[in-house]
Amino acid sequence: MRAWFSSARIFWGGLILLLFVIVGGLMPWFAPADPRAWQTYPRNRKPSLDHWLGTTNLGQDIFWLLSWAIGNSLLLGVIVAFFATLIGVIAGLTAGFRGGLVDRVLSFMMDATIVVPSLPILILMASILKGQASLPAIALILIAFNWPFPARQIRSVALSMREREFVHMAWFSGESAAAIISRQIFPYLRTWAMANFINTILVGIAVESSLAVIGLSSADQATLGTMIYWALKYQAILAGRWWWIGPPVVAIILLFVGLFLLASGLGQRSQEARGR
Amino acid sequence: MLGYLATRLLGYVGVILFGVTFIFFLPRFLPSDPVEAMLGKIQSQGQYMEEAQVEALRSSLTDAFGLKGSLFEQYGRFLKRILITGDFGPSLAMYPTPVSELIRNSLPWTFGLLLSTVLIAWVVGNAVGLIVGTRPNWKISRVLEGIAILVYPIPYYVLGLVLSIFLSYIWPIFPLTTSVQGAPWTWEFVVSVVYNSFLPAASIVLVTFGWWLLSMRALSAAIAEEEFVHYARLKGISERRLLGGYVFRNALLPQVTFLALQLGLMFNGSIICEILFAYPGVGSLIYTAVIQGDYNLLMGTVATSIIAVATATLVVDLVYPLIDPRIRFK
Secondary structure (H helix, E strand, C coil), X not given: CHHHHHHHHHHHHHHHHHHHHHHHHHHHHHCCCCCCCCCCCCCCCCCCCCCCCCECCCCCEHXXXXXXXXXXXXXXXXXXXXXXXXXXXXXXXXXXXXXXXXXXXXXXXXXHHXXXXXXXXXXXHHHHCCCCCCHHXXXXXXXXXXXXXXXXXXXXXXXXXXXXXXXXXXXXXXXXXXXXXXXXXXXXXXXXXXHHHHHHHXXXXXXXXXXXXXXXXXXXXXXXXXXXXXXXXXXXXXXXXXXXXXXXXXXXXXXXXXXXXXXXXXXXXXXXXXXX | CHHHHHHHHHHHHHHHHHHHXXXXXXXXXXXXXXXXXXXXXXXHCCCCCCHHXXXXXXXXXXXXXXXXXXXXXXXXXHHHHHHHHCCCCECCCCXXXXXXXXXXXXXXXXXXXHHHHHHHHHHHHHHHHHHHHHCCCCHHHHHHHHHXXXXXXXXXHHHHHHHHHHHHHHCCCCCCCCCXXXXXXXXXXXXXXXXXXXXXXXXXXXXXXXXXXXXXXXXXXXXXXXXXXXXXXXXXXXXXXHHHXXXXXXXXXHHHHHHHHHHHHXXXXXXXXXXXXXXXXXXXXHHHHHHHCCHHHHHHHHHHHHHHHHHXXXXXHHHHHHHCCCCCCC
């Protein structure tokens, strides 16, 4: 029953994510014009055969803009997740296996970074950089704030692994530390690292879009958050232009539910694999 | 006891120093000169300024960024300003009101919003999660878990946006922006506060409720399988005591630890919610500071948020030993 449930989560989450990867990763290549450019099409059109999701007040086609925004949001999330997980795994393993002072310093940095509220600091940075805050700069700061979550967990796993028999066995038979980590311990963490990776994609996209919604993300790029920002700025809700504000909101909800289903499904898998 | 307290207090001071040091160094690593950028921004807003005024503003900004004197002096002054005097200078947007006064007026709003939402979501989420975790086959359990899975991953502000579209525009039940009426602490005032805070609070409660439900479900399902629970059941203890005293009590501890870890994230979420609903808390103040280019206010609010979240975390940490009898003080 439980195994079925966890794979149902992975199935639906994976399906939703696949849809987004197709829409965000492939569709933008077929866009007839730069979706970000203003005044390309007639303004404020309702959805029709010509414009599947209608057009914005700025004369952009919402369907192509949305696919472009999804692509950017996903790319940002994946980059943040990749580096945050990588740094987290390295820091966590180092802290867990080295112990002593190294562990204490690293642990303090993890705890402090988790407790410090990141969004005010991001807002501070973005507002100083106003206009120049590029997506890579935002990604960099997001990585700086997101590595401690995997690091903490990896550290605690490493601490418990250190005393397991098969690890002792490997030590005594003369395996190097790198070989033990990659061959004995990593298989245990593989599924978990994937779950964390997916989860960090979610966090990355969420934080970038919250910055964007208050107008602090990159001014000349389109992400799901900036789409909502422009729609709010031009009073799309008051004017009853549901086709403008609706698609990015629905897309964000669907994307996050998909990512969460996938992450939690993988998380359950990894718990089962570790025999818990 | 003293040892435990000392470790926690040391950690508390450490976290605040870490955060404050971070915002001290941040402007230094950015490619643009923050002082000149701010000056340009203020001047571009159309105000004509005398050369002397520009100079005065430049020196005030340099001071606000902590850029006066040698690096060591700068750091010392910066720490003193934030940690000891709590003086962030006058607000540039609402000159000459001191930043500390603006913050003092908005802190109770954010505090009230977060405290009430965190408490409601935590209590309800854990209670429901206990039932869902220990009665996984009930239909209602599956429905509730499904709702939690759908709601939890949505960011607060997106949910807030959806709520406001439906409950302020389509069916105008709740106000779109906050405007509190009545003299402080009259009945009218309290009703008005609750009415105005309903939508931002609801979006925070719904999302965090999902999280507490899901984690409580996982914890209580695991604990219900443990041997001491089976033993207690075989001994003939009532189901109610079993759930309350055995399962819940043990699942409570990690949930309190999670609470301490989640406070920062919840604060992040509440900032955007406040901005969305023009709720008069610290989040909206941060937004005002950004829009107006008010650097004193920005630095003040960011530093205050770091200290406030660290303090709240410390309080949760100090409560922890009270509910975990296994912690022994030596």
